[in-house]
Amino acid sequence: MTTWIFRFVSRVRGLFGQKQADSEFDLETQTHLQLLTEQFIRQGMDSKDAYSAAHRQFGNTTLLRQRHRESRTFLSFSTVFQDVRYGLRVLGKSPGFTAIAVASLALAIGANAAIFSLAKGLLFDRLHVAQADQLRMLRWTQDQHSAVSGMWGDFEPAPDGQGMLGSVFSSPVYRQLQAHNQVMQDLFAYKEDGMNATISGNAQRAHVAMVSGNYFNVLGAQPQLGRAIQPTDDALPGAGAVAVISAGVWEREFGRSPAVLGQTITVNQTPLTIVGVNPRGFTGAKNTHDSPDLFVPLSMQPVIDPNGKNGSLLNDSELWWLNIVGRAKPGIPDAQVQAALDVELAAATRATITVKSGETVPRLVLADGSRGLNYAARMFRKPAYVLLTLTGFVLLLACANIANLLLARGAQRQREMSVRLALGAGRMRVLRQLLTESLLLAGIGGAGGLLLGYLGRNAIPRLMSNGWRSTFDVPMDWEVFAFAAAVTLLTGLIFGLAPAWLTARTEVSSSLKENALTTTRRRKGLGGKAIVGFQIALSTLLVVGAGLFLRTLWALDSVDIGFRTDHLILFEVSPPVKRYGPGKDVQLHQRLEQGFAAIPGVEGVTTGLSAYIANNMDNSDFLVEGEDPAAHQRDPQDMNAVGNTFFATMGIPIIGGRSFGPQDTGTSEKVGVINQALAKERFPHMNPVGKRFKTGHDWVRVVGVCGDNRFLNLRDAPPPQFFVPWVQMPEVGRLTYAIRTQLAPGVLTPVLRQVAQQVDRDLPLAELRTQREQIDETMQTERMFGVLTAGFGVLALALACVGIYGVMAYSVADRRNEIGIRMALGAQPGQLRRMILRESTSLAIVGIVAGVGAALGLTRLVKTMLYGIQSWDPATMIGGVLTLLAVALAASWIPARRAAGVQPMEALRHE
Amino acid sequence: MSANKSEVLQGTLDMMILKTLHALGPLHGFGIARRIEQVSEDVLKLNEGTVYTSLLRLQQQGWIESEWGLSENNRRARFYSITKQGRKQLAVETESWERISGVIGRVLSLEAEK
DSSP states (O other), X not given: OHHHHHHHHHHHHHTSOHHXXXXXXXXXXXXXXXXXXXXXXXXXXXXXXXXXXXXXXXXXXXXXXXXXXXXXXXXXXXXXXXXXXXXXXXXXXXXXXXXXXXXXHXXXXXXXXXHHHHHHHHHHOOOSSTTGGGEEEEEEEEOTTBSOOEEOSOEEEOTTSSSEEEOOBOHHHHHHHHHHOOSEEEEEEEEEEEEEEEXXXXXEEEEEEEEOTXXXXXXXXXXXXEOOOOTTTTSSTTOOOXXXXXXXXXXXXXXTOGGGTTXXXXXXXXXXXXXXXXXXXXXXXXXXXXXXXXXXXXXXXXXXXXXXXXXXXXXXXXXXXXXXXXXXXXXXXXXXXXXHHXXXXXXXXXXXXXXXXXXXXXXXXXXXXXXXXXXXXXHHHHHHHHHHHHHHXXXXXXHHHHHHHHHHHHHHTHHHHHHHHHTTOOXXXXXXXXXXXXHHHHHHHHHHHHHHXXXXXXXXXXXXXXXXXXXXXXXXXXXXXXXXXXXXXXXHHHHHHHHHHHHHHSOXXXXXXXXXXXXXXXXXXXXXXXXXHHHHXXXXXXXXXXXXXXXXXXXXXXXXXXXXXXXXXXXXXXXXXXXXXXXXXXXXXXXXXXXXXXXXXXEEEEEESSOSSSSOOEXXXXXXXXXXXXXXXXOOEEEEEEOTTHHHHHTOOEEEEOOOOTTOOSSSOOXXXXXXXXXXXXXXXXXXXXXXXXXXXXXXXXXXXXXXXXXXXXXXXXXXXXXXXXXXXXXXXXEEEEEEESSOHHHHHHXXXXXHHHXXXXXXXEEEEEHHHHHHHHTHHHHHHHHHHHHHHHHHHXXXXXXXXHHHHHHHHHTHHHHHHHHXXXXXXXXXXXXXXXXXXXXXXXXXXXXXXXXXXXXXXXXXXXXXXXXXXXXXXXXXXXXXXXXXXXXXXXXXXXXXXXXXXXXXXXX | OOTTOEEOOTTHHHHHHHHHXXXXXXXXXXXXXXXXXXXXXXXXXXXXXXXXXXXXXXXXXXXXXXXXXXXXXXXXEEEEEEXXXXXXXXXXXXXXXXXXXXXXXXXXXXXXXX
């Protein structure tokens, strides 16, 4: 042990003073040689003979100096340089091997870095504020008998299937919770909503956060310019006409001009003064990826976003609409906080609304607030995990490929190594040479992976977003990149060094002899074959996965939507309530409809409550005359409020009765159209035309029956649905316009905007897109899965192909002698070819069977993501198997042909 | 090279050098080579260069040390001398060598008796 330390220390010392040690050693050997020569002369040799005899007796001085140099210290740089040069030459000599190895490494590292960055961003990113982990969001659960019924905001079925889970509270409840809260630091409230804004002269739809006065303070956010919203701004209802804008708006609308402070913008016709600009990366308390455009005091709600019975929600106990967030107090466990706040919530609820006997109050749930409402994570959790698994498989596959290539190559180079050892190379030297080569390969592959990961990081979010909304940023995740790089590099090192280690350990002479003598197959290739079998199994899994998602995509593409989706331009118009009260908004929409219809090239204009296939729907209660009200109390039907030309413009057929027309006005009898599905469900065995139903407080007469169409998305079958003309509604608010035209959207859009501005200068046309773009956006998850899994499938096939080729080519080269002897003994080339193909096919079959087995087990997990097919879809399975078989045969075709082309004499003479 | 010379047994050169330095005091490489040649009475075949490899190894292990001085005919030469640790190591190695060679000798003589 101590001697080991001594040696190490002296070697470290040897790192310094190389030159001096060299010259000292030279001096020593020179002296020795001279003394020896002199001695020989004294013994009677002539000087020339004495000189050469001395050198003979001393040995090779150059080699000795080299040995000394190497044992004095760890590595000599000259030999490292030599290794690198030689390594590059070796890699350059087999460009195929190098390209394949580098490409596998690059693709695996790149794909992993990109997908993991994306998933991490979506699922695990926190709000960009200090100590986000302290943030807690107040939520609640309630059952069917809850006294709270008016809700504006998010709620969803509770995970346990019992009642609802939501996160909105009324303003009086918020104030009471805030006042009585002892267990958390200060609570703040906010509401995010879309509003019409005119910023720097541009009318647009803006995403506005109305925030309580302590919002910025509790979040710990400081504007980069100007000041934040302060408690004094939020003091009086209707007062505090100030706004803080996002860094994005500052850049987009003001070109980052510092003169932005003090400028005026209008939000729903109300002028607000800009007092601050948020820092980049600040996204508010709700989302982790995009920021509201404007932050305004909550006190402005009655003015800019009137809602409820008298416009102001600030003292309205009925409507629950505010999100509440706070910071945890250090040292108080969440369970205790939840219990304390639950008591407060129950008290506040009972104090602000009347709870009848038999009714319940919501129970408070303390949730993590560090990711806001965490929409992205909830929406994309499953797809993200499936994608992560798939990329994990790709990484595994690439590692297997590298291992396989390096093993085959190491075996092929065994002879070279033996020769080098025989010629006097040290074992460490040979190992170092191979290590250098592996590192070179890994380095090049890693650089390629970095490039691909960077590009992929930019490309994948594009797949997940759409043409008319901004994409969100995914920062490159360096930890992920480092992880993927480390895994693949380690694989490269282990499998590059394993054969080298074995070679270096074998006795030189035995290895040289063995090669000459062995003619029969050895079991040495088994490791490589196991790896290829594993690769084929993984590839089968990935190909089957790709098949399932592509078939889903195709199935969705070919569903009958029920209306014509081509040449349809959509946009939203939201008349501000302040300027267009009930009745006035109906007139505005009528004027707009007429204006748009008059544009040359427009074939049809119509309006509806929301666009179809946009994951959006409206519903309302529906009771056929004569039905028992109690039976259908909680049974609302999907509905749409439409313009007169709706059915003709959308291409939905009227099957019985009539469509809406000019005779249906605000004062005529209320009329409705129902679709076939609703007719079948609620008017069985009768003609519904002429019958009446009640919705809201109105009795509506059915005047027509129309065809069914898909509503929320492409997956769900067309639901029962009824239509009413919006001209007969007391107020409509926001409508979605649909324009049927042969003109390109780019040509028509400026004209549409012009027409709208002639009617109202501040009226924006929001979310302009075609119906096809809308469908693509709604189906983006499916689309992304189709594209990415198909990419993974192709990648898997390519890697498997390389693996099979590598192993079979190696096997043929290794068995040259055996093949030569077989030929000499009369085997036909065809027989030999079949022999090789049979070998690769049986290898492939083992892998494919394993792969199909795994696929049958795993695809069940993605069942809900598929459409129109079973998770064990026979066509996909058979297709996958055939593809893999074909690839296996194709990959072994060249080695098989090479085997058949072996000249027996040459093969036998070769050794 | 004559066929009746024996190869230096691996590892024994180190021991021989240690013993030489122990017996004769500080010596330079040439002196060590001469001494081993002399003692072995030309039975051992020695590549004299390997003496230096051995010297470097011994020095790295701390068993010998060296300093520059003048040789008998006024040439600069590096003189090696054994250290305290080297003496200990020599004792250990001598003992184990004697044990092994004793065993081998007994085995061989057994065979001769038969």
